[in-house]
Amino acid sequence: MPFFSQTDRALWRLALPMIFSNITVPLLGLVDTAVIGHLDSADYLGGVAVGATATSFLFMLLLFLRMSTTGLTAQAFGAQDPIRLARALVQPMLLAVGAGLIIMLLRTPLIDLALHIVGGSEAVLIQARRFLEIRWLSAPASLANLVLLGWLLGVQYARAPVILLVVGNLLNIVLDLWLVMGLHLNVRGAALATALAEYATFLIGLWMVRRVLNRRGIGFAMLATAWRGEFRRLLALNRDIMLRSLLLQLCFAAVTIFGARLGSEVVAVNAILMTFLTFTAYALDGFAYAVEAHSGQAYGARDGSQLLDVWQAACRQAGVVALAFSLCWAFFGDTVVSLLTSLPALQQQADHYLPWQVVLPIIGVWCYLLDGMFIGATRASEMRNSMAVAALGFAVTLLTLPWLGNHGLWLAMTVFLALRGLSLGYIWRKRWREQRWFLPANHR
Numbered sequence: 001m002p003f004f005s006q007t008d009r010a011l012w013r014l015a016l017p018m019i020f021s022n023i024t025v026p027l028l029g030l031v032d033t034a035v036i037g038h039l040d041s042a043d044y045l046g047g048v049a050v051g052a053t054a055t056s057f058l059f060m061l062l063l064f065l066r067m068s069t070t071g072l073t074a075q076a077f078g079a080q081d082p083i084r085l086a087r088a089l090v091q092p093m094l095l096a097v098g099a100g101l102i103i104m105l106l107r108t109p110l111i112d113l114a115l116h117i118v119g120g121s122e123a124v125l126i127q128a129r130r131f132l133e134i135r136w137l138s139a140p141a142s143l144a145n146l147v148l149l150g151w152l153l154g155v156q157y158a159r160a161p162v163i164l165l166v167v168g169n170l171l172n173i174v175l176d177l178w179l180v181m182g183l184h185l186n187v188r189g190a191a192l193a194t195a196l197a198e199y200a201t202f203l204i205g206l207w208m209v210r211r212v213l214n215r216r217g218i219g220f221a222m223l224a225t226a227w228r229g230e231f232r233r234l235l236a237l238n239r240d241i242m243l244r245s246l247l248l249q250l251c252f253a254a255v256t257i258f259g260a261r262l263g264s265e266v267v268a269v270n271a272i273l274m275t276f277l278t279f280t281a282y283a284l285d286g287f288a289y290a291v292e293a294h295s296g297q298a299y300g301a302r303d304g305s306q307l308l309d310v311w312q313a314a315c316r317q318a319g320v321v322a323l324a325f326s327l328c329w330a331f332f333g334d335t336v337v338s339l340l341t342s343l344p345a346l347q348q349q350a351d352h353y354l355p356w357q358v359v360l361p362i363i364g365v366w367c368y369l370l371d372g373m374f375i376g377a378t379r380a381s382e383m384r385n386s387m388a389v390a391a392l393g394f395a396v397t398l399l400t401l402p403w404l405g406n407h408g409l410w411l412a413m414t415v416f417l418a419l420r421g422l423s424l425g426y427i428w429r430k431r432w433r434e435q436r437w438f439l440p441a442n443h444r
Contacts, residue, residue: 008317010294017159018153018162043121050124050125050127051131054115054132058114059142060248061242065238068237068378068380071292071376072234072378073296074293074299074300074376075296075378077156078297086223091234097144099139100139103136110136127186134188134191141198144202149164149205163208168201171200172193179193244380244384247391248387254398255409268346273354276333277364283321283325284364284368296377314369322362325361329354329357329358356410364421370428386419387420393416398412
């Protein structure tokens, strides 16, 4: 079998734009930090950091809106079913806008709860409140954008995700500079920049979706009735993905929480090292998104040979990229650390934990790809169960902290990623051998 087949090329056509657009996400965070960090008080930066963390946690729990939409859309696309294609857009959009309006209307008590959980300096919390009061006004657009992104991925419109993510983030950066530095709106300016960018992205996304709908012959009459049918299936699918996301968030939060108990320097070092893991994950997620779309299309068409071709191509190409990241961190990891911090004590400590960053891309790539396979097949309950197994392994490994210290935390993260891949791989292989992959996950 050739190393770079037609399927490999098709995978790269969707993965490469997603990799580049994904990289704009941490870039936006760096710009936010740089702009706010140049104001005359550290309270501003702390407030934005707390507000961004609260927003990320809340919206990550609702990431099921993107994931379920991609799977259902890809299946409808593969089956060439315009009614299901319309339903895969309208039903999640109703959920997204409804949830966004609830967040927007109830943002005051939600902000009170979030800041009570976070705690800390009163001055920082005041700035965080100012940030969130404006940032969460964009909740309907932010959540609707997840649906638009998922739907456009599902129909394999490769340019659309790039336009949505890159244009949205670049607009955010420009508004950031203008509102914060130019108009001196400080934290409120940073929040307003993001909110305006979200609504602008929403309008661009609607325009691109309309173009695809016109090409598919899907008119307003079909969209108006598309909310009917299989809504309970969508709710069950989203429930399982949300539980999976919650377990994922809790495990990553535990790294910070337990790191804090090991000392302030450990927290700082782990924040630096987490940049390695995050950057790698954003890049490899480009392949995961491509696998979602292509495997979902194969699932909808009930085409087993196409599904195997997609999986083998993903393993070849993403495996090479993961190995490249490992080699990069092995040879240049200390250089990256020195770029991220100028403090000799942190640089020295980080060197002790760099070997974990070398092995994590090779271990983690498989769970990212398998996530894409399972999302494409909308097998959310099995993804939830796999995440529960991985979270349990993570928790058990944390028992090594008294002896291994921070190495125990990174061992737990390694076990977590490995168990996700192993459990999903076991389920995938078992269902395939039993010829049950194209049957519903709950079929007996």
